[in-house]
Amino acid sequence: MKDPITVSVTGAAGQIGYSLLFRIASGAMFGPDQPVNLRLIEIEPGMKALEGVVMELDDCAFPTLNEVVPTCDLNEGFRGTNWALLVGSVPRKAGMERKDLLGINGKIFVGQGKAIAGNAASDVRTLVVGNPCNTNCLIAMNAADGVPNDRFFAMTRLDENRAKSQLAKKAGVHQNAVSNLCIWGNHSATQYPDFTNAKIDGKAVTDVISDRAWLEGEFISTVQQRGAAIIQARGASSAASAANGVVDTVKSLTNPTPAGDWTSVAVCSNGEFGIDTGLIASMPIRTSDGKSWEVVEGVEIDAFSRDRIDASVQELKEEREAVQDLMS
Ligand SMILES: NC(=O)C1=CN([C@@H]2O[C@H](COP(=O)(O)OP(=O)(O)OC[C@H]3O[C@@H](n4cnc5c(N)ncnc54)[C@H](O)[C@@H]3O)[C@@H](O)[C@H]2O)C=CC1
Numbered sequence: 078m079k080d081p082i083t084v085s086v087t088g089a090a091g092q093i094g095y096s097l098l099f100r101i102a103s104g105a106m107f108g109p110d111q112p113v114n115l116r117l118i119e120i121e122p123g124m125k126a127l128e129g130v131v132m133e134l135d136d137c138a139f140p141t142l143n144e145v146v147p148t149c150d151l152n153e154g155f156r157g158t159n160w161a162l163l164v165g166s167v168p169r170k171a172g173m174e175r176k177d178l179l180g181i182n183g184k185i186f187v188g189q190g191k192a193i194a195g196n197a198a199s200d201v202r203t204l205v206v207g208n209p210c211n212t213n214c215l216i217a218m219n220a221a222d223g224v225p226n227d228r229f230f231a232m233t234r235l236d237e238n239r240a241k242s243q244l245a246k247k248a249g250v251h252q253n254a255v256s257n258l259c260i261w262g263n264h265s266a267t268q269y270p271d272f273t274n275a276k277i278d279g280k281a282v283t284d285v286i287s288d289r290a291w292l293e294g295e296f297i298s299t300v301q302q303r304g305a306a307i308i309q310a311r312g313a314s315s316a317a318s319a320a321n322g323v324v325d326t327v328k329s330l331t332n333p334t335p336a337g338d339w340t341s342v343a344v345c346s347n348g349e350f351g352i353d354t355g356l357i358a359s360m361p362i363r364t365s366d367g368k369s370w371e372v373v374e375g376v377e378i379d380a381f382s383r384d385r386i387d388a389s390v391q392e393l394k395e396e397r398e399a400v401q402d403l404m405s
């Protein structure tokens with residue numbers, strides 16, 4: 078029997094939590110022979126609902142679920158954790174941009190960053206999902222003294238999956254045929270889903286889809302606005318697909334990346350691709366051992382891409398400016 082992996086999930090009684098916990102507990106994240114401990118963190122008003130979720134986890138009798146600890150104490154919640162999944166925070170409503178949540182959600186990530194630094198396992202990796210996730214991740218990273226910056230990630234995998242699905246539909250192929258899709262910048266309406274480097278069955282997307290106007294227009298705006306479209310349709314923000322994005326992100330960071338491909342996740346920039354150092358920006362990354370990761374070098378950025386990446390980076394700089402008071 079392998080040693081269990083400990084996963085902490087904040088906002089565990091929320092919409093995303095309700096989908097995510099069962100995927101993790103069933104083995105979808107770490108495999109069918111890997112036991113997991115779940116440390117489930119909620120605020121006091123969410124504890125009653127969390128009790129019900131824990132009952133349902135019990136009722137699944139998952140072979141891979143070792144232990145469940147529900148708590149509203151951050152130190153207990155992050156104790157010994159290998160993966161801190163920071164989901165808990167307020168979602169936006171129709172008519173809002175994700176950055177409108179900064180004032181409400183930003184401060185949550187100071188205490189969580191500190192508690193991760195003080196309690197987590199020495200190999201802890203943190204994935205921020207709560208919006209605006211790039212800047213919340215920046216706040217948590219800043220607060221987590223002693224935890225290396227390269228252990229902090231913010232989620233843009235849902236955007237990558239959305240973009241792949243749109244390209245596959247347009248080309249009339251299965252989404253498995255789409256590779257090398259990078260989301261650049263912020264998980265916001267300025268994000269840039271890069272069709273110029275993406276491939277379909279190994280061929281440049283621009284050779285397979287000749288409708289350049291669609292690629293430059295409707296494709297980009299559909300991906301940028303997909304979260305808002307779901308809120309309009311469902312009356313609540315995406316949850317099952319977001320949970321799936323979390324599972325995919327962790328799987329991609331813990332397993333070698335297929336040869337020649339990459340995945341999208343927002344990481345702390347070291348100035349790669351001209352993106353300002355210290356920002357949490359989405360870019361193409363890969364891992365060969367499922368532990369350390371690297372930014373993919375040599376991805377070509379044409380003038381069209383450059384303008385869009387710069388616009389999203391500019392927004393990240395403005396968000397960073399807006400949360401200066403939360404950064405020590
Ligand atoms: N990065 C991404 O791709 C996506 C991000 N999101 C974001 O994920 C977040 C969560 O979404 P939902 O689950 O739909 O929201 P929800 O409102 O259903 O659940 C959030 C949960 O977090 C809890 N919570 C609030 N503050 C907390 C704190 N300080 N500590 C622990 N728990 C806390 C609440 O009690 C609630 O149960 C939102 O900010 C949403 O915008 C959603 C979809 C995709």
Ligand SMILES: O=C([O-])CC(=O)C(=O)O
Binds near residue numbers: 169175235303304305
């Ligand atoms: O749009 C939202 O507010 C939720 C989210 O981040 C997404 O669905 O991408």
